[in-house]
Amino acid sequence: MTSPLVEIDTTLRRARLATAAAFATQGLVFISLTTRLPDFSDHWDLDDTELSGLLLMMVLLAGVGSVIAEQLAKRHDSATLLRAGLVVIAVGVPVLALAPAFGFFVGGLACYGVGLGMVDASTNMQAVALEHRYGRPILPSFHGAWTLGGLIGSVITLGTSSLPRETVAVLALIPLVVATRPFLRRVGDPVASGPKVAVPWRPILLVGLGMVIFYMVDTAAFTWGPTYLDHVFSTPESLVALATFPYLLASGTVRLAGDNLVSRYGAVPVLRVGAVIGCLGLAIIVFAPVWPVAVLGFLVVGGGVAVVAPLSFSAAARIAGAGGDQDPVARQARVDAVIGRFNQFNYVGSLLGAVMTGLVGAGDLRIGFAVPMVLVLALVPLASAFAPRAAPL
DSSP states (O other): OOOHHHHHHHHHHHHHHHHHHHHHHHHHHHHHHHTTHHHHHHHTTOOHHHHHHHHHHHHHHHHHHHHHHHHHTTTSOHHHHHHHHHHHHHHHHHHHHSOSSHHHHHHHHHHHHHHHHHHHHHHHHHHHHHHHHHTSOOHHHHHHHHHHHHHHHHHHHHHTTTSOGGGGGGGGHHHHHHTTSOOOOOOSOSTTSSOOOOOOHHHHHHHHHHHHHHHHHHHIIIIIHHHHHHHHSOOOGGGGGGGHHHHHHHHHHHHHHHHHHHHHHOHHHHHHHHHHHHHHHHHHHHTOSSHHHHHHHHHHHHHHHTTHHHHHHHHHHHHHTOOTTSOHHHHHHHHHHHHHHHTHHHHHHHHIIIIIHHHHTSSOHHHHHHHHHHHGGGHHHHGGGGSOOSOOO
16 A cells, blocks of 8 residues: 555645746747747838837736636646646647738737736746745756756747748647646635735835846846847857857756755855856856857856746745744745735846846847846845745745
C-alpha cells in the first residue's frame, strides 16, 4: 500500500512540474511574439509610436486579465484560473498571427493580452502555494522555467526567421496541452472559512516598487531589444533576436541558481549587487559602438536583474500570509487574491518599459534605454523591503 506521505509528495512533484511547464509556456509564447515584432511591424507598416500604442493596449489588457484572476480567486482555485488563461492565449495567438486584416491583428493581440494577465497571476499563485508547501525558496527556479521557455522561443525565432510570420500560429497548441496538466488544487470553500485579516499593503507596496523597476528593465529588453539592434545598428535581419537570447540565457542561469543563492546570502545583498550589475549592462547597451557590444550589454543586464521578480512574489506572499491563526484554506485564498492584485505592479513596470522606452526613444532608442539605466539603481535602497519580517508563508 502506498503511504499518504508518498502520495502527497507525488502530488506536489507533479504540480511543481505542471506549474514549471506553465511558466515555460508563458515565456516561450511571449518571447516568440516579441522577437517577431519587427516582422509584424513591417507587415502592418507601423512606426515606433504606433507600435508603442499597441503595446500599451496589450499591457493594459494584461492588467485587466490580472484583475479578473484576482477577483475570481475568491471563489475559484488558481489551477482553474491558470487553465482558463492558457486557453485564452491559445485563442489569441493564431488570430493575431493569421490576421487577414489589421482589425483582426488588434483583436488577437487584445485577446492575448487578457490571457497573458490571467496566466501571469495564476502561475505565481500556484508558485507561492507550492513554495509554502515545500517550506523553502523555489520561486526563482519557477521563473527560471519561464526564462527557459523564452530561450526556446528565441531559438525558434532565430531558426524560423526566413519563414512567414503566420507560422507563429502553431504555438497555440502548446498552451492547450499544458492546460491539461495536474496543477495544485485548493480544497474547501475559502469564503466560509476563517476570519478576514487586513492585508499590510504598505510593505507590499515597497516590494511592488521593486517589481515595477524590474519589469521596466525586463520589458524594455524584450520589447525593444530586437528593434534597438535593427534601428540603431546595421545588424543582419536574421540576428536581431540576439538581443533577447543572451538576456534570457544569463537570466535563466541566475534564476536556476537563485534558490541556492538566496538561501545562502539572503535576498537583500543579492538584489543590491544585481541592481549595480544591471545598471552596468544597460550602460553598455546605451553607449555600445557596434551591435555585438550591445548584445553583451543585454547579457549582463539579464544576469543582474534575474531574481527580482521571483523574490518580489515570494516577499508579497509571505507578508500577505502572515498570521498563523487563520484557517489555511481561507489564508491561501487571501494570498491568491493578493498575488493577483500584486501582479498589477508587473504591468506598471511593463508600461514604463514597453511604452516609455519607445516614446522617449522615438528619435533615438539609446535615449530610451538610458531611462531604465538610471532607474534600476532604485533597487539598491528598496532591497531592504525584501528582508523577511514575518513568519514564512
